[in-house]
Amino acid sequence: MMISRRGALRLAALGTAAVLTAAGAARAAAKVRIGVLKFGTVSWELDTVKHHKLDAANGIDLEVVYFAGEDATNVAMLAGEIDIIVSDWLWVSRQRSEGDDVTLAPYSTAVGAIMVRQESPIRTIADLKQKKIGVAGGPLDKSWLLIQALARRDHGVDLTTANEIVFGAPPLLSEKAMQGELDAVLNFWHFCARLEANDFRRLVGAEDAAKALGASAAVSALGYVFHEKWANDNPDAAKGFVKASAQAKDLLARSDAEWQRLAPIVRAEGAELEKLRDCYREGIPARTIAEEEADAGKLYRVLAEIGGEKLVGSAPEMAPGTYWPELSK
Incomplete structure (x- = not known):
């Protein structure tokens, strides 16, 4: 054609x-x-x-x-x-x-928090003295440092020397907290959310510490x-x-x-x-x-x-x- x-x-x-x-x-x-x-x-x-x-x-x-x-x-x-x-x-x-x-x-903006069981007698940062605390993210984790700064300023407590600190992987620390092997645990936000759905409550969050230390939001x-x-x-x-x-x-x-x-x-x-x-x-x-x-x-x-x-x-x-x-x- x-x-x-x-x-x-x-x-x-x-x-x-x-x-x-x-x-x-x-x-x-x-x-x-x-x-x-x-x-x-x-x-x-x-x-x-x-x-x-x-x-x-x-x-x-x-x-x-x-x-x-x-x-x-x-x-x-x-x-x-x-x-x-x-x-x-x-x-x-x-x-x-x-x-x-x-x-x-x-x-x-989601950040970690220190979590304790609902029935725990721990009610303030000052109550953490001489307790066993699990910390995810290592000693230089931002959330851990901010909460340390708040504890020192407002309660005169050095969390690194007044307690037994256990560093570890987030899922392992959550498991240990649920098994009662830790008095409190600082974990990443999504692990905190899972704990909160399983009979845990927030003691203090990194966001709370940040606001107390000068952040406006x-x-x-x-x-x-x-x-x-x-x-x-x-x-x-x-x-x-x-x-x-x-x-x-x-x-x-x-x-x-x-x-x-x-x-x-x-x-x-x-x-x-x-x-x-x-x-x-x-x-x-x-x-x-x-x-x-x-x-x-x-x-x-x-x-x-x-x-x-x-x-x-x-x-x-x-x-x-x-x-x-x-x-x-």
Whole structure:
């Protein structure tokens, strides 16, 4: 069959349009690689992003890469093998002070707490003296340091010398607390939520300590961390990811059905699932970057005083740019 010159031109134009459309789609779906722990709480939000195609809706193709430990994700991001990880503002500040260009977009204000059994006679921090306390995260964990600072200031108690401190993995410490082998346990927020659903109560949270020590509201303890150069070179991808994250948070904040869908990933049901849902929702950041930075700066000085160079290095103040400057524009 012969094709007229006009028909040939029309086919050529359609072909060109198809190529341009494909190229535009390729640009729209920029690959973004995020490294997370296999069974971490961040997976709940990322699964929501992928399940509802919020990444595609914001012009990115999100690839979730799983790692066995936090150190491995840090190394991979610093080496450029992945684009984004989840870490805390203190780590970001230290990296920036040492010459790296990492920066942070707030992810969650949820933090740990010291938990005791409902029937425990321990009612205040002062009651912790001469008790056996489990601490997750190690001796330089931010929550542990903030609670130590509060105990010293308001109760004259040095928790590190007045008690038997047991450091360990979060699930192991929760198990020991439930078995009655610990008088109290400081654990990460999601382990605290599970304990709270199983006849435990909060004695004091790191958020309470932070506010008592000068923060005006809950500070985003964790954030999505990436190289500032990567974000500057890929602004649509970086902003697209932040938007997809915000949309996932909005869905998780208002939809109980979404939490039922996530139940197998969360590995909880009933009252425990509801407690985890409620604590996640309470941890959704709701403040401006300026407010976050101001309070983080105050807490940095408290942490630097008690944690010293082992925690913050030689920088006396939080590094400028710790929070991604683009978010304040």
